[in-house]
Amino acid sequence: MTAAITDNAHLPLSRYRVVDFGTAWAGPMAAQLLADLGAQVIKVESRARLDGLRLGRPIVGDDIAGGDRGLWPELQPVFHGINRNKLSVTLNLKTQEGLDLVRELLARSDVALNNYSPGVLDRLGLGYEEVRKLRPDIILVSMPALGETGPLRDVLAYAPIIQALSGLMSVVGYSGDEPLVGELQAPWSDVVAAIHAALATVAALYHRNRTGEGQFIEVAQLEATTSMLGEAFLETQMTGMSPEPRGNYNAGGAPHNNYPCAEPDRWVAIAVTGEQEWQSFCGALGNPPWAAEEKFGTLAERLGNLAELDAHVGRWTQECTSLEITELLQGKGIAAMPVMNIEDQFLDPHLQERQAYLEVEHPHVGIEWLYGMPWLLGDTPGNIRTPAPLLGEHNALVFRELLGLSAEDVERLQESEVIY
C-alpha cells in the first residue's frame, strides 16, 4: 500500500487509515485535513451517485455543453483541492457485494468519516454498533447538517442555510438602513464543520493511543458554526438586544475600516487601537488640521463622529495605493493590510513563503495550483503528495493489495457494477 503514497512516513498521521464517505465539501475537507498530515485516506465513491463536487463547473477544457463529457468528473478544481492526497475506490453501495467490500475495508481502518443525511449510515447497515463488530477500536465520525436527532434534522442544508440558522448571517452587513448582505463568498459552515470534525477525530485517536478504545463521534454542522458565536449569544442575554450588523465597526478602536485606494476597487484595512497609535497615525498623515480637532480627540469622540472620521481617512487613502499605505503605516507600528483578492494572495511574497498555495501535477490538467497548508508544523509540515484521484483510480491497489482479491474477482465485480 505504501507504493501509492510516498514520502509520508515521517508525518504524524502516517500510521492511520481513514475511509472517507464524504460528499461535497464538509466531509471531504475533514478527511483532507487528515490526509495533508499523512493519513492514508481512501475515498469511497460511485458512478451510481457521483460526489456532487465532481459535477461542478469545469474550468479546464470545454464547458458542460462541449465535448468533454467523458472527462467531466475529473476536471473540477474545487474537487481537486479538497480531495488531494487521497486514494479513490468506486463501490456501489446499492449492492450487497459492495457493502461487503466496504465492511472489509472498515475492518482494516482506524477512522471512517461521513456527512450523510441522518439515518443513511444505519440504513446501509454501517452504524457504529455494526461497524465496531468489524473493528472494535474504530473511530466513526458523522457530520449531519443539523444533527442525527431533533425536529429539523431533515432540513436540506447547504452552507448558507446553516449560516442563516446559526445567527451569523444576521450580522453580515452594514450598519444603518442598507439591506442585509448575509452571504460570505465562501462555504463558511462547511469549513468550520470540517475543522471541528478533524479536531474531534485526532483527539479521539489520542485517546485511543492511550486506552485502545475507539468511539462514535457526531459533529452537527449547525452546532459547529454556532459554537464559535458565544459572545454574540452573551450580548443578546446581557443587553437584551440581539446584535445587528455593524459593518467594520469596532468598539476598541477608530479608525477601523477598509478604506478606498487610488486604484479602482482597491481597499486597505486600517485598524488603529490605543491613544499612542492614534498619535502615530496622525503623524503618518502629516498631522493634518482635521486630525487635531476636538471631535477626534479621544476614542469615544472618534467613535461618536465615525462617519466624518472615515471620510477624512478615505480622502487620504485615495491618494495612494494600498501597498504604499500598508508600508507607510506598518513602518509606524500601525496595523494595515491591503484587502487582497485571490490574485494578490497568490502573488504575495509572504503567503508564498508560507506555502499557502502549492502546485501538483494532475494527469488531465497538467501542473495545477491548489490552496496549500492552512497551518505550519515546524518539523512535519504537511504537503501535497498526490493530486486528487481519478474516479476509481486506486481500485486495483485497494481491492487487490489491501483486501487480497484476485484480478479475476476484481474484473467480475467491475462487470457486475459492484466496483462501479
Add this chain to the structure above:
Amino acid sequence: MSAESSETTSTAPAGIEGALRGVRVIEWGNLVSAPFCGKVLGELGADVIKIEHPVSGDEGRYLGPFPDNVPHPEKSGLFLFANLNKRGITLDVGTDSGRRILERMLETADVLLENQPLSQIEGTGFTYESLKHRYPQLVVTSISPYGRTGPYRAYQGTDLTANAMSGLSFGTGHPHREPLTTPVHQASYLAGVGAAFATVIALLGRDMTGRGQSVDVAEAQVIGTLLTGYHLPTYIYRGVAGFRSGNRMRLGLFPNCVLPCRDGYICIDAPQMAQYQRFLDLLGEQEWMENPRYRDRRAMSDQYPEEAESLIAPWFMERTKQEILEACLANRIPCVPVYTFEETLRDPQLNARDYFQEVSSGQAGTFQVPGPPYRLAKTAARLVRAAPSLGQHNQEVFGQELGLDSETMDRLRTDRII
C-alpha cells in the same frame, strides 16, 4: 469552587473523562484566538492554565459585551466565553522572576499556547527555537494574524487586517460599498480551532518521535487556504474571482441568495433542479415560469440575478419567517429564516438536542452558552468550568502545584509579578 465561579451542569455521564485527559496546556493568550484554542482543548479534557498580566489582565476583559452595557473586567461576555474550561493565574512574564516561574511551569507542560506580539515573545525568550533544547517534549503553538515566518512576520495585525489578507473581506459586501470584515471575530475563532487541531496532531507526532515541535497558525492563512483558496484555479484560467455581490452567492445556480420577508430575512439555496421545481410548485403557476429566460438558472445567477430575484421576492414579502420555514420544510426546499441570535437561542432544533448550556459566571450572572459541537460518545467534551476571575487559581497553581511558600508568594504579589 470559589464565589467567582461554579461548576456548570454537564450532559456527560458521570465518570467520563475527556479525550485529552493528562495533557497540560499553558496558555499565554490574549483576546480571542489563543484563548478560544485553550477553551477548546480544555473542553476536550486538557488541563489548561491561562496566564494573564497581574495588572491589566486579558484585553478581552475590557471589550464586552457587558451586562446592561456597563463595563467591568469580570463581566465581559467575550472573555467569559473564550475562557471557559481553564484555570487562571496572573504572572508578569516580562520580569526575571516571572520568566523563571513560567520556565518551571513548562517542565510539566505538554503545550505552550500563545498569541503574544512577536516582540514580546522574542524579548522574553519564549520562542520555540530557544525552548526546544530545554523542553524537547514541548509543543509550542503560536497564533498570529499573518504567521511567525515570512516577510510580514513583524507586521501589526488585528482581526480586521487578517480578514483583509485572507481574501474573505474582498468578497463580502455590496459592490458599491466598502468590503466587510467577517463579524464576531470569526477569523480569530476559526484560527483558534485550527490551532487546536494542529496542536493535537503535534501531540500525535510526539507519540511517534518523543519530540514536540512548533505549530505556527496564521489567521489570514487558515481562511486564505480553506475558505477562499478554491478561487485559485478559477483565477488562473479565467481571472480574479470572488467579487462582492451583496446578498447573493456568485457563480452558483439560481436561487442562492438572502431576501427580505415580512418580518426579517430568509436564505434560499436550491442548487438541484428538483428542489427548484418544488419551489416553483409552491409559488403556484405564473406566466414567467414558462419563459426560457427564467429556465436557465446559471444565466439567472450570473447575468440578471436582480431581475430573477424580483420574480420570487413577492412570495417571501407576503409571509413571515415561520410560515416560510414550515412551507419549505414540508416541501423539502432548502430555504430557512435568517435567525437573529435571539431566535437561534430559542431554535427548537438546537434546544431539542440540549445544545446550549448554562454557565454561572460569578459576578456577571448565569447565561446560556453554545456547547461543544462534537459529541464524543466515550469521552464527552464538556463545559467544566466558568472563566476564571483574574488570578483566581494563583494559590492552587503557585502554592499547591508549584510549591511556592507563602512568603515567596507575598513578595511576588507585592512586586506585582503575580
